[in-house]
Amino acid sequence: MCLIMEVGFGGGGGGGENNDVLVPPTNFSMAEEGIYRSGLPQPDNFGFLRTLNLRSIVYLCPEPYPEENLKFLAANNIRLFQYGIEGKTGSIPSSSIMEALKILIDVRNHPVLIHCKRGKHRTGCLVGCLRKFQNWCLTAVFEEYQRFAGVKSRSTDLAFIEKFDSVCLRQCLYSLIYHYQGYGSNKRRLLYREENLQKSRVTSR
Amino acid sequence: MCLIMEVGFGGGGGGGENNDVLVPPTNFSMAEEGIYRSGLPQPDNFGFLRTLNLRSIVYLCPEPYPEENLKFLAANNIRLFQYGIEGKTGSIPSSSIMEALKILIDVRNHPVLIHCKRGKHRTGCLVGCLRKFQNWCLTAVFEEYQRFAGVKSRSTDLAFIEKFDSVCLRQCLYSLIYHYQGYGSNKRRLLYREENLQKSRVTSR
Numbered sequence: 001m002c003l004i005m006e007v008g009f010g011g012g013g014g015g016g017e018n019n020d021v022l023v024p025p026t027n028f029s030m031a032e033e034g035i036y037r038s039g040l041p042q043p044d045n046f047g048f049l050r051t052l053n054l055r056s057i058v059y060l061c062p063e064p065y066p067e068e069n070l071k072f073l074a075a076n077n078i079r080l081f082q083y084g085i086e087g088k089t090g091s092i093p094s095s096s097i098m099e100a101l102k103i104l105i106d107v108r109n110h111p112v113l114i115h116c117k118r119g120k121h122r123t124g125c126l127v128g129c130l131r132k133f134q135n136w137c138l139t140a141v142f143e144e145y146q147r148f149a150g151v152k153s154r155s156t157d158l159a160f161i162e163k164f165d166s167v168c169l170r171q172c173l174y175s176l177i178y179h180y181q182g183y184g185s186n187k188r189r190l191l192y193r194e195e196n197l198q199k200s201r202v203t204s205r
Numbered sequence: 206m207c208l209i210m211e212v213g214f215g216g217g218g219g220g221g222e223n224n225d226v227l228v229p230p231t232n233f234s235m236a237e238e239g240i241y242r243s244g245l246p247q248p249d250n251f252g253f254l255r256t257l258n259l260r261s262i263v264y265l266c267p268e269p270y271p272e273e274n275l276k277f278l279a280a281n282n283i284r285l286f287q288y289g290i291e292g293k294t295g296s297i298p299s300s301s302i303m304e305a306l307k308i309l310i311d312v313r314n315h316p317v318l319i320h321c322k323r324g325k326h327r328t329g330c331l332v333g334c335l336r337k338f339q340n341w342c343l344t345a346v347f348e349e350y351q352r353f354a355g356v357k358s359r360s361t362d363l364a365f366i367e368k369f370d371s372v373c374l375r376q377c378l379y380s381l382i383y384h385y386q387g388y389g390s391n392k393r394r395l396l397y398r399e400e401n402l403q404k405s406r407v408t409s410r
Contacts, residue, residue: 024345029352030235048341136253140229147234147352 022048027119027148031127034110037148039119046072049113054078056109058100060085060122079109085122092125092160100126101133101169120149121157128161133169138162227253232324232353236332239315242353244324251277254318259283261314263305265290265327284314290327297330297365305331306338306374325354326362333366338374343367 025038025045040061041049055078059065062084065073073080081103083096103109104126116122124145131141141161146153230243230250245266246254260283264270267289270278278285286308288301308314309331321327329350336346346366351358 020340021342022340022345023342026348027352028345029349030237032235033238135225135227137226137228140227140233143231144234147232147355150352 020047022051024048025115025119027123029148031114031130034107034112035104035130036111036113037119037123037127038113038115039123040066040115040117041069041072041113043068043072050076052111052113054111054113056081056103056112058083058103058112058114058126060096060100060114060116060126062086081109085116087117087122092122092157094160094164097126097129097164098169101129102173104130105133105169105173118152120152121154124148125157125160128157129164129169132161132164225252227256229253230320230324232328234353236319236335239312239317240309240335241316241318242324242328242332243318243320244328245271245320245322246274246277246318248273248277255281257316257318259316259318261286261308261317263288263308263317263319263331265301265305265319265321265331267291286314290321292322292327297327297362299365299369302331302334302369303374306334307378309335310338310374310378323357325357326359329353330362330365333362334369334374337366337369 023044025041025048028036028038028048031037036052036054049072054076057073057078057080059080059082061082065080065082070080072078081100083100085092085096100114104112104114114123114126128141128145131144132138138161142158145158145161149157228249230246230253233241233243233253236242241257241259243250254277259281262278262283262285264285264287266287270285270287275285277283286305288305290297290301305319309317309319319328319331333346333350336349337343343366347363350363350366354362
């Protein structure tokens, strides 16, 4: 969502080629650079989603992904990662959250959109765990969860977030870094481009 | 807030140099790449704010900026833009919002944090106008406003956002683009770096 390009760069003098009103999905927000969250996108949200240039979607429901959404993903070269978490049981499997977090922290998957059905509980839990990983205090994590859940806030979700073991996630992260960058003093942020460069170097040998 | 760097890159094997819990300001959120929003930051939020590498702050209250916050800005080389909007009158001056928007859309000021006192009304109006500028439908603009204002949502604010003339803002934007890039077919996103490059070219002649 580049602000200045949004107004219609590349065209003639006065813009005008992008005057359609954009309809973000319900409960849409940017959680982090390259990480968005929302409820289930409907077809009238596809125009908006196109402006995000998504590379992947993390879908947190057990139901099959809707046919129209699958077509949108195929047409826009977006990869789907599905972690089926039941919406009503109240017990979130931490293994699914952990796997989803690994997708989120890997910038090669960015920009990524996390969504469940309403963008409140499952998405809220995943973003909450991401915040713990980022060392946010629990007060701020809960404030953010409640901003999206509103009156539907669940204490079982908050307890899940509180108990979630971010130390374990750090270990996963280090293994990810090791896999792509090796240990040592020259560790850098993992960039998709860099990995591609490395790949092409290997190929051209 | 680079995710992977957050865990403690550049240090030894196991991280550990950044284990302090981070305390984001109340009502903190990322509105857009390079644009954050919140309530008034308190001293215990400064550690968190440092992770954002802010270049500027847009402050929307008429009260003088708190002494401690001024010191934080000076120590971190952050520029303050103040647009004094009264908190309780209910009538938002659109000229102040327009000037603040010009700061927001100019990426040379990014990363920028917008804040008033609680991050609900004045900040909500400014972000709402930004969304109109981005062509968001009014339903989504209002949903976002209400997510932050909660039970304190004001219909006067919503009416202000609805009436706000984004066409005028587009004209301001074009004048900004013209100032830095000129008209023509090679218009690109305005980048701080590019402007600096141009400056140094001029200097070295």
